[in-house]
Amino acid sequence: MTDFLEVRNLTMRFGGLTAVDALSFKVDHGTIHGLIGPNGAGKTTTFNMISGFYTPTEGQILLRGEDISGLKMHEVARRGVVRTFQHSTLFAELTVLENALVGTHMPFRPNIFAAILGWDKEDRRGAEARAREALDFFGLSHLIEERAGDLSHGHQRALGMAVAYASHPDVILLDEPFTGMNPEETKHMMGLMRRLKEDGITILLVEHDMQAIMGLCDRITCMSFGKFLAEGGPQEIRNHPAVIEAYLGGARHVA
Amino acid sequence: MRNLSILLVGLAALIALPHALSFSQQEILVFLVINVLLVTSYRLLTLTGEWSLGHVVIMGVGAYASALYTKELGIYVPVSMILGAVTAALLAVLLSFPLFRMKGFYFLIGSFAAGEIIRLIWKRFREPFGGVRGISGIDPMPDFSIGIYQFDFFEPVSYYYFAGAIVIASLWVLWRIEKSPVGLTFHAVHWQDKLAQASGVNLRAYRTLAFAIASGFAGLAGALQGHYVGTVNPNSFDIEVMVFVLTWAIVGGTQTFYGPILGCIVLTVLNEIVLREMGLEQARPLIYGAIMILSILFLPNGLESLVQKATRRKPVAKPEEKAAT
Numbered sequence: 001m002t003d004f005l006e007v008r009n010l011t012m013r014f015g016g017l018t019a020v021d022a023l024s025f026k027v028d029h030g031t032i033h034g035l036i037g038p039n040g041a042g043k044t045t046t047f048n049m050i051s052g053f054y055t056p057t058e059g060q061i062l063l064r065g066e067d068i069s070g071l072k073m074h075e076v077a078r079r080g081v082v083r084t085f086q087h088s089t090l091f092a093e094l095t096v097l098e099n100a101l102v103g104t105h106m107p108f109r110p111n112i113f114a115a116i117l118g119w120d121k122e123d124r125r126g127a128e129a130r131a132r133e134a135l136d137f138f139g140l141s142h143l144i145e146e147r148a149g150d151l152s153h154g155h156q157r158a159l160g161m162a163v164a165y166a167s168h169p170d171v172i173l174l175d176e177p178f179t180g181m182n183p184e185e186t187k188h189m190m191g192l193m194r195r196l197k198e199d200g201i202t203i204l205l206v207e208h209d210m211q212a213i214m215g216l217c218d219r220i221t222c223m224s225f226g227k228f229l230a231e232g233g234p235q236e237i238r239n240h241p242a243v244i245e246a247y248l249g250g251a252r253h254v255a
Numbered sequence: 256m257r258n259l260s261i262l263l264v265g266l267a268a269l270i271a272l273p274h275a276l277s278f279s280q281q282e283i284l285v286f287l288v289i290n291v292l293l294v295t296s297y298r299l300l301t302l303t304g305e306w307s308l309g310h311v312v313i314m315g316v317g318a319y320a321s322a323l324y325t326k327e328l329g330i331y332v333p334v335s336m337i338l339g340a341v342t343a344a345l346l347a348v349l350l351s352f353p354l355f356r357m358k359g360f361y362f363l364i365g366s367f368a369a370g371e372i373i374r375l376i377w378k379r380f381r382e383p384f385g386g387v388r389g390i391s392g393i394d395p396m397p398d399f400s401i402g403i404y405q406f407d408f409f410e411p412v413s414y415y416y417f418a419g420a421i422v423i424a425s426l427w428v429l430w431r432i433e434k435s436p437v438g439l440t441f442h443a444v445h446w447q448d449k450l451a452q453a454s455g456v457n458l459r460a461y462r463t464l465a466f467a468i469a470s471g472f473a474g475l476a477g478a479l480q481g482h483y484v485g486t487v488n489p490n491s492f493d494i495e496v497m498v499f500v501l502t503w504a505i506v507g508g509t510q511t512f513y514g515p516i517l518g519c520i521v522l523t524v525l526n527e528i529v530l531r532e533m534g535l536e537q538a539r540p541l542i543y544g545a546i547m548i549l550s551i552l553f554l555p556n557g558l559e560s561l562v563q564k565a566t567r568r569k570p571v572a573k574p575e576e577k578a579a580t
Contacts, residue, residue: 051453077455085453091446094439101436102443106455108436112464115435116428124436167454 003062004029004202005050005081005171010059010069012045012226019045021226022059027171027219032193032203034217036210036237038246042226043206044086044175050204051083051173052076063171078106080170084177088156090163092149096140099148099159100131103166134166135159138192154185165196172196174205178212190216214238222246269419273412281411283527285418285483287520289476292422294503294515295429296472301509302433303465304445305362308497309350309370310473315492316373317343317474318481322393323383325482332396336478343474344467351463367494377489389488396482408483418479425472430512432468441465495540502543506550508557517558522546 005027012020020042027033035043048054050061052073061069068076077083091099108127114120135141138158143151148159157177164172177193178186190212193203207213213220214234222229222237224246230237237243273281297310321339324330330338350369357365377384384390396408396417406413432438443451444461452458481487499522507518522543530536554560 053449073449073452074455074457077453082455083453085450089447089450091443091450093446094442098439098442101439102451102456103454105436105440105443105451110436110440112432112435112437112468115437116431118431120436127436163450163454 004064005204006060006062007046007050008060008062010046010049010061011057012042012049012054013057019226020049020056020223023223023226023228024059025221025228025231027202027204029202030197030200031218032197032205032216034213034220035204035206035223036208036213036220037223037229040225041223041246043223045226046223047083047173047175047204047206050076051081053083077167077169081173082164082167082169082171083173084160084164084175086175086179088153088160090148090156090159092147094148095144096135096146096148096151096159097128097131097144099163100135100166101127103134103163104130106167130168131166134162137165137195138162139188153180154182157181158189161192165201169201171202171204174203174207176207177205178207178209186212270416273415278411280527281415283523285411285415286480287523288415288418288422289480289483290500290503290519290523291516292425292476292479293473294500294507294519295426295512296469296476297500297504298509298512298515299429299433299441299472300465300469301504302438302441302445303462304448305358305462305466306501307466308363308367308494308501309373310366310469311492311494311497311500312370312373313343313347313470314473314477314480315377315487315489316346316470317477318487318492319377319384319390319477320474321478322390322481322487325394326390326392327383332394332482336475336482339478339481340471340475343477344471347467347470348463351459351466355459355462355466370494370497374489374492385488387489389486389491391486393481393485393487395485414483418483421475421479425475429468429472433512437461437464498540499543502547505547506554506557508559510556511559511563513562514557514559517562521558 003026008024010020010023011018023042023046035046037043045054049056049069052068052071052075055070059069060067063079063081068079068081091102104127107130108123111120114123132141135144138161140155140158140162143155148156151159157180161172161174161177178189181189186209193216196203217234219231220234220237221231222240222243229246230240230243232240273284276284293310293314300307300310317339320342321335324335324338325332354362354365354369377389378387380386396414398405398407400406404416406417408414408417440451440456440461443454443456444458448458503518503522504515505518506522507516508514526539530539530542535542550557
């Protein structure tokens with residue numbers, strides 16, 4: 001069987017700066033995979049390449065053996081890889097329900113002629129049901145009529161994930177999902193991610209919150225200065241000398 | 256049933272309206288109806304966040320195309336009007352290739368340039384566009400009878416009914432589009448194009464769709480105007496007219512469907528009734544400019560915000576709401 005999601009020799013150069021340098025790793029189906037590294041390690045750049053936001057300078061991204069590098073973001077999304085954004089990127093002017101409805105764009109593709117004639121009632125009902133289901137999952141059903149921009153930060157992050165979840169993705173790419181959440185919210189969100197995993201959704205996340213990463217991920221890839229550093233389970237990574245060095249600075253000198 | 260009765264009363268008022276007006280006012284009413292379609296189609300484009308300066312030229316494309324189809328090919332007028340609209344929409348699809356490489360301000364300037372190029376082409380080529388003088392002697396809409404009413408299209412009242420019916424049907428279609436999932440996607444493209452794209456929305460396709468639909472209805476408005484006036488020429492679709500459309504949309508407000516329509520009606524009434532009576536027609540651009548500046552300063556959400564304030568059921572005013580307003 002071919003690998004589910006594989007990143008092979010991925011390289012991104014911005015002018016003279018090599019942000020990501022020949023990075024390779026694999027994500028297994030149905031796992032939660034963490035991508036960590038100190039600030040400026042190139043995590044977000046990697047993310048942007050996988051989601052199609054950037055076109056890699058070199059290398060490939062293989063989804064079920066198909067090369068998806070260089071595709072536009074909506075084309076990547078249509079292959080089942082849906083991302084969230086680092087900041088609370090939402091349709092702030094629209095209501096919570098409308099936000100989630102945009103998320104159902106792929107399973108319930110709007111058709112303009114059917115819409116004018118009113119022949120898309122079933123699709124609209126289906127889309128709304130799916131949107132409500134996604135909002136329900138993330139505990140937002142009581143906020144359906146609110147403007148997304150008026151929500152609290154934690155709710156906005158949850159809504160961002162609900163929008164992604166509404167599209168029935170195979171892989172969700174989460175860019176720092178726990179930023180700005182208090183420990184209580186983080187714990188709750190971790191529970192939701194485990195449930196997503198039980199649903200068969202593969203999760204790849206970039207995160208700074210080590211507590212969350214270690215508690216949640218099946219496998220972790222650590223990178224530093226754009227390069228692959230180490231990979232393994234939480235225990236291995238926690239005790240990996242190269243990782244400790246990258247985070248704490250040359251341990252040898254301290255000792 | 257209350258909505259239905261309001262609708263019927265409104266329709267009766269629209270039917271009765273021209274009989275309360277003078278002949279010249281009836282003519283203005285015809286243009287007003289056509290302009291309502293123009294400005295509403297413009298709003299559909301603004302839903303995706305793009306503001307074009309070429310919309311009036313696209314309207315002209317519809318007018319020219321429909322005029323030429325009847326003149327050169329002898330196509331029956333109502334059919335050629337529809338073909339004129341289709342031509343405008345197809346041209347918009349073509350223009351979308353260069354134009355949608357740009358966004359925001361750059362799109363605005365690009366659309367202006369594209370419009371000017373089209374106008375220069377009309378001016379430059381006598382065959383078939385008639386050069387600077389344009390095309391005259393365009394076939395009028397042929398008279399017909401629907402039993403209870405005899406349409407005589409030299410009468411503005413008849414043309415008002417005819418154009419009014421087409422405009423109402425078009426507005427209904429535009430309304431349905433806006434309230435559909437497609438309309439929601441337009442909003443999504445406007446507010447957060449990256450997130451929309453991450454949800455699988457093909458941005459280019461949706462921008463082009465909005466542009467093509469808006470242009471199609473603008474072309475239809477142009478065709479309605481061309482067959483009424485009987486002539487089209489490049490100068491009747493220049494930037495000055497575009498500024499009027501912009502003013503209608505901005506003064507009316509673009510947050511709601513009825514905002515631009517309201518702006519169009521109020522400013523046309525002001526223009527034709529008040530200014531003409533006072534003999535200030537020459538100062539029209541000046542006064543429009545002043546109205547636009549004043550409305551941006553004192554009514555930034557347009558006339559529609561007044562309507563919203565008036566129709567909102569009065570809640571018990573909360574202190575923080577008072578402070579905000």
